[in-house]
Amino acid sequence: MTSVPLLDSPSPAEMSSRPGRLALSGPAVLLVAACLIVAQLVLRGWVAGAGFFYWDDFLLIGRVSSQPVLSTELLFTSHDGHVMPLAFVLTWLVTEVAPLNWTAAVLALMALQLLASLAVLRLIVVLVGVRARMLGPLAFYLFVPLTVPAFAWWSAAVNALPLQIALAWVSADAVRLVRTGRRGYAVSGAVVFAVALLFFEKSVVVLPVAFAVAVLAAHVSGGSVRAAARRGAALWTAAGAVLLAWAACFLLVIERPRGLSAPEHPGSLWSRALSDGLVPALFGGPWRWERWQPATPWADPPSVLVALSWLVLILFVAWTMRTRRRVVAVWACAAGYAVLTIAPVVLLRDGPSTAGLLLQSMRYFADFAVIATVALALIALAPGRHGPSPVIGSNEQQVLAGAPLTHARTVGGSARIEAGRDSRVRQPAGIAAIVLFLASSVYSTITFTRSWEPSPARTYVTGVRAALPGVADAPLLPQEVPWNVLNPLAFPENMTDRVFAPIATPTTFALSTPRLRMITDEGAVVDAQVWWNRAIVAGPEPRCGHRVRGTAGANLPLDGPMQIRDWTAQVNYNAERDGRIALSFEGETETIADVRAGLNTVYIRLLGGGDTLRIRSLDERQSLCIGAGPVGVTAHTR
Known part of the structure; x- marks a missing residue:
């Protein structure tokens, strides 16, 4: 059978006879x-x-x-x-x-x-x-x-x-x-x-x-x-x-x-x-x-x-x-x-x-x-x-x-x-x-x-990455990342311990810390304080406040009710020995925190609401005195 030209591929002679036509091999x-x-x-x-x-x-x-x-x-x-x-x-x-x-x-x-x-x-x-x-x-x-x-x-x-x-x-x-x-x-x-x-x-x-x-x-x-x-x-x-x-x-x-x-x-x-x-x-x-x-x-x-x-x-x-x-x-x-x-x-x-x-x-x-x-x-x-x-x-x-x-x-x-x-x-x-x-x-x-190109997340994450190596002396409490990085509706995925889990060590974040610091919207780590949204009222025992003996526990009344959300409690205490305590809003999930012998402060992250905190020791031999202190949101001091 005689071959004939391709429909879409004219012969070289035909291509050369078509002026202005671009031919690509x-x-x-x-x-x-x-x-x-x-x-x-x-x-x-x-x-x-x-x-x-x-x-x-x-x-x-x-x-x-x-x-x-x-x-x-x-x-x-x-x-x-x-x-x-x-x-x-x-x-x-x-x-x-x-x-x-x-x-x-x-x-x-x-x-x-x-x-x-x-x-x-x-x-x-x-x-x-x-x-x-x-x-x-x-x-x-x-x-x-x-x-x-x-x-x-x-x-x-x-x-x-x-x-x-x-x-x-x-x-x-x-x-x-x-x-x-x-x-x-x-x-x-x-x-x-x-x-x-x-x-x-x-x-x-x-x-x-x-x-x-x-x-x-x-x-x-x-x-x-x-x-x-x-x-x-x-x-x-x-x-x-x-x-x-x-x-x-x-x-x-x-x-x-x-x-x-x-x-x-x-x-x-x-x-x-x-x-x-x-x-x-x-x-x-x-x-x-x-x-x-x-x-x-x-x-x-x-x-x-x-x-x-x-x-x-x-x-x-x-x-x-x-x-x-x-x-x-x-x-x-x-x-x-x-x-x-x-x-x-x-x-x-x-x-x-x-x-x-x-x-x-x-x-x-x-x-x-x-x-x-x-x-x-x-x-x-x-x-x-x-x-x-x-x-x-x-x-x-x-x-x-x-x-x-x-x-x-x-x-x-x-x-x-x-x-x-x-x-x-x-x-x-x-x-x-x-x-x-x-x-x-x-x-x-x-x-x-x-x-x-403008990215609040870039500024925030870059700052946190640079700051985290300097917080090894005490853990940071989890907090929400800025709203323009991740919406609060994403809770709990918008918390810093979740977002920075890939670069955090096991001790970078915890639910309690002896030193309160927070991360700013620019990613810097700064000292912080607890606002007095509510307060643990002074206890009945002179020179002690609220006495906590062993694992029986005690109630810490607040000076008003609190709605359900994340709060930080500043617990001022005097402990006989090192140990651990559990703190929660009444009926809510407990947060475990370490305490040290002597007069100290521990900051504890709590999820819940109400007008009473419940505290107990995890050591039967422990005895603590709990003083007045704020329960509220965290804000940086500068």
């Missing part, structure tokens, strides 16, 4: 792709380096530092509605290697981003082949600002990046399985799918996305969708079994997230999600970000950018439908996924202004960058309406399998001439569009980073 295309990935990593490295641990990061770090890494209590805990054992394992690994060290976290983020970029590159090559037209979809994924907010925040990144990796990898495996029939791709896809589910429950979308990519690749190539679905059955079956096993475990441990409610204004939320978040980001927006500490930045695009983005999107969709065959299904699936991505945030994360800001923060949409990249690659794969027409003959089996045709017969010389003319116009326009997109995206990334 396969190695040159891969070199440009590698340069783009390196450029993305450099930019993302700067973004990550400007940040620091933030909010939920301290919850994850505190948990992995206080519980065994292989315990079910850690791995299968429900974290704000998420079950993500491998995210905890990765956090534990980074914490073990370099506790509360942001540089180590940045390196881990960069490694995940590299894996995601390589997985997307593999998917594009599988769909389009190694040719210049693959660079557009690749550049889109690498630099679209849609993925930046989720990348910069550790807690979001350990969910978002494994999902992006799995979407790209499993989809590529699905296409390769359909085209080649090799069962190894089914095994590879199922394994990656299982790993992704253990990072983030939203990875359930990976299987339907892989199925859609495989059948769409066959559809736009002119093949049989039914045959593609049938040839990928090994992957659908293996991944389906993984999904069922995971779902059984997930439903056993998941807890209802706090604050779940029905949205009050769903139409407004949808509008903000699309017009202020998703659509401008697809074209390199939003250019401008707003932030109210301690919230994350959210998109605040100019009105002109919103209008221009919608206009360009509509024109681009219309143009591709007019010039490419069989792309309507591609656009329909991409739009459906966008709805699927936005809906959970609109429906499940509502609150006064909360859902709108979450939608505009865009971290929940990072995976849509992979979907949009796939859509662009499939559109590039689709044959043009005015180009050479494929003829199913010797290549029929290849088309049914969903692979691009390798041979075709032209309809006539006029079609080839017309295609050449269109190419001379489209290629410079495409290059210009990519350059404008890259400039817009880089600008949006820079403005995001400037908004994200």
Whole structure:
């Protein structure tokens, strides 16, 4: 049989006869792709380096530092509605290697981003082949600002990046399985799918996305969708079994997230999600970000950018439908996924202004960058309406399998001439569009980073890290970290003994101490005192106060009631011998404290409320006198 030219790869003679057309060989295309990935990593490295641990990061770090890494209590805990054992394992690994060290976290983020970029590159090559037209979809994924907010925040990144990796990898495996029939791709896809589910429950979308990519690749190539679905059955079956096993475990441990409610204004939320978040980001927006500490930045695009983005999107969709065959299904699936991505945030994360800001923060949409990249690659794969027409003959089996045709017969010389003319116009326009997109995206990334960079947590944690070695003479009482580091609603995870567990020694924090000090909002350790919110009243025994003999215990009346919360009691005592005492609000959990012989003071952290303290000795031979003293909050003395 006589060989005929490739549909998308004209002969060198044809290329040289087309003035103004840029020709790149396969190695040159891969070199440009590698340069783009390196450029993305450099930019993302700067973004990550400007940040620091933030909010939920301290919850994850505190948990992995206080519980065994292989315990079910850690791995299968429900974290704000998420079950993500491998995210905890990765956090534990980074914490073990370099506790509360942001540089180590940045390196881990960069490694995940590299894996995601390589997985997307593999998917594009599988769909389009190694040719210049693959660079557009690749550049889109690498630099679209849609993925930046989720990348910069550790807690979001350990969910978002494994999902992006799995979407790209499993989809590529699905296409390769359909085209080649090799069962190894089914095994590879199922394994990656299982790993992704253990990072983030939203990875359930990976299987339907892989199925859609495989059948769409066959559809736009002119093949049989039914045959593609049938040839990928090994992957659908293996991944389906993984999904069922995971779902059984997930439903056993998941807890209802706090604050779940029905949205009050769903139409407004949808509008903000699309017009202020998703659509401008697809074209390199939003250019401008707003932030109210301690919230994350959210998109605040100019009105002109919103209008221009919608206009360009509509024109681009219309143009591709007019010039490419069989792309309507591609656009329909991409739009459906966008709805699927936005809906959970609109429906499940509502609150006064909360859902709108979450939608505009865009971290929940990072995976849509992979979907949009796939859509662009499939559109590039689709044959043009005015180009050479494929003829199913010797290549029929290849088309049914969903692979691009390798041979075709032209309809006539006029079609080839017309295609050449269109190419001379489209290629410079495409290059210009990519350059404008890259400039817009880089600008949006820079403005995001400037908004994200101010970090009260960085100042606080850096100060505490420097100060802790100087407190070895007496332990610190646990206290709440500043509200702009971690919200009090996170109690007890917002206590200093939890947050700084990775860098603390066993004696750094305790519930009692002979020397009262506290950590300021700047991270300095200073001497402190107890406010007289309430007082232990003077006891009845002259020159002693309240007498405590042996383990029988005694009541210490207060001069008024106290509400339930954390309090510090200043216990002024005179003890006959060294020993230990137990102190509590009446009926509440006791706190154990050491006492020394003679006239001394011990400061004890208590949780509870009421108008009476209960004290007892743990030594039958002990006798103490307890004097008056304050019970209240702790404040520094300077």
